[in-house]
Amino acid sequence: MRKFAIAAAAAIAFGATAAEADVVKVGVIGPFSGPFAIQGKNFKAGIDAYIAEHGNKIGDNTVEIVYRDVPQADPAQSKALAQELVVKEKVQYLAGFYFTPDAMAVTPLLKQANVPMVVMNAATSSIVAKSPYVVRVSFTTWQTSTPIAQVALDLGVKKVITVVSDYGPGVDAENAFKAAFTKAGGEVVQAIRMPLSTNDFSPIMQRVKDSGAQGVFAFLPSGPTTLGFMKAYADNGLGKAGVRLFAPGDLTQESDLPALGEAAAGALTTFHYALSHDSDENRRFVENARKAIGNPAELSFPSVGAYDGMHVIYRMIEATGGRQDAEKAVEAVKGLSWESPRGPVSIDPESRHITQNIYLREVARAEDGSYYNKEIRTFEKQGDPGLAAQ
């Protein structure tokens, strides 16, 4: 009995020190408060869903997530928080990053800190080129905007006017579409860039009408302005006049769809992920993520980026045995392929960006009267055309 007690005490003591030594911390930077808090909530939901499914142990190592909040794009704050995470919290991995500038600001730290960065959202192509320790599991605006050009041509639309919000991703979307569309023989008759703060889109729709285009390609960041845009498109009779709307999926994000409602019905978008994706992996993911986020209506695409980001980090921890070795960690996931809730994906060994299917979706009405993105066509194994274009 006494022997047992000693053994137990030793085991507890040993176990405790062992566990303490083997905690692997992951620092996640994202917008968890402020106007973009819903995106940060989606990060957290994706991470929680992954941990709920796979546990927080990898071998002997226990994963611990440390969250830091950057409410809106703020590179200086993002960098300061990343430094704090590395120096004080001793995180072995940095992840998250909703906005491109926030991710860009942190890339110079990675080498010295010996920390890999897993980008869960920021969608500008060039981020992966800034440091060999960056791996991206989300998408790029080029990646999601390119296939829609083919969709337009297949529908017999030859002349298109592009309408984008005047900021980085909007310009990316415009260039991506133009490149793909003109290459395939289409013509972009006009390119309009509108200020981010636009709230009345009626004059823009008038321009679209006057341009004589057969279709309009649009990019706006998901959120409040998409509502005004889609309503203006419907109210100005463009849909009825036969001018089709093409866009990447940012315009019909699931968390906006209840508000967009019938104004968005029939809109064609291309994107890497729809909550409605038909697979067991996705059903399991959506169930867990909905539980994690609380209000099911708030779940949308950043959650899947976070979920796959955790998958990559788990593989990295496995490969390094919990020791801090950024190079080995990144090397281990190059070429890694797995079945994500969004479909089959892999990490391109060259660019360290995710190769994935891009789906054409139509906003459709479900039996219960709600609207959802219905996947109707698959563009398989799409890489990022944006890096090559730059």
Next chain:
Amino acid sequence: MQTVLSIAVDALAYGMVLFVISIGLSVTMGLMRVINLAHGAFAMVGGYCASYVAHAGFGYGIAIVAAMVATAIIALPLERLLYRRIYGASELTQVLMTIGITFCVIGLVNYIFGPTLKTVPLPEALRGSVDLGFRSVAKYRLFAILCGLIVAGGLWYLIERTAFGVRLRATVDNANMAASLGVRTQIVYAASFALAVALAAFGGVVGSELLPLEPYYALRYMVTFLVVVSVGGPGSIPGALLACLLLGAIDTIGRYLAPEYGEFFFYLAVIVIVTLFPRGLAGRLKKQ
């Protein structure tokens, strides 16, 4: 020609939405002399009330009335406890307190109702668009124009032609003198504050198709509201109407002809007008 007419309709509708939503602020700033940065917050609260009432199956009209009443009921204790302390206080005090209220409202709304967009479903009669011959216009926009005209007329009548309007103007000009003449100034203040807040709520509901409701609504459009009031001349209804139509037109034309310049023309116009008329369009008119 067709295009010109088209843009004119858009400009008119946009200007009227701006007017409906900003006129309450003009009342608080011009007549009550309070720089109420929480105006957008009250508009948002009104919009949220209407959204929930309308989604519960009551009609659009009931939703509007419920929003106005509920927002006024929420605002009255605030007036009694907070705003009453800052009547006549320095502008900095007013700005600091009302922006604080704004942040509190944003936090509460975000916490209680979540960050997703809310809509106020339009009744069947206001959905879709009508063909004007040269273009189709959303029925809702015509409704907004009508609302703007009714609010402008009604408010002008109330302030210029009724006994309440006389008391309000007297109280604002000299509260002590008005009180000694038997005007119950505290009630006048409370009533006009409730009116201003109810107008904000009305604007929040009617404008929700153009300015979508979400927790950051309260901050997002604050500058626009302030610009309209300062260009129009605080407290002047014809001034605010003129400012809205002018700014609505400039913004709409700028957006049609040169969207890549962003809001350059809008703010250029604001700078020019405020330089020429430091007290706002109507402020200058009164002086002459």
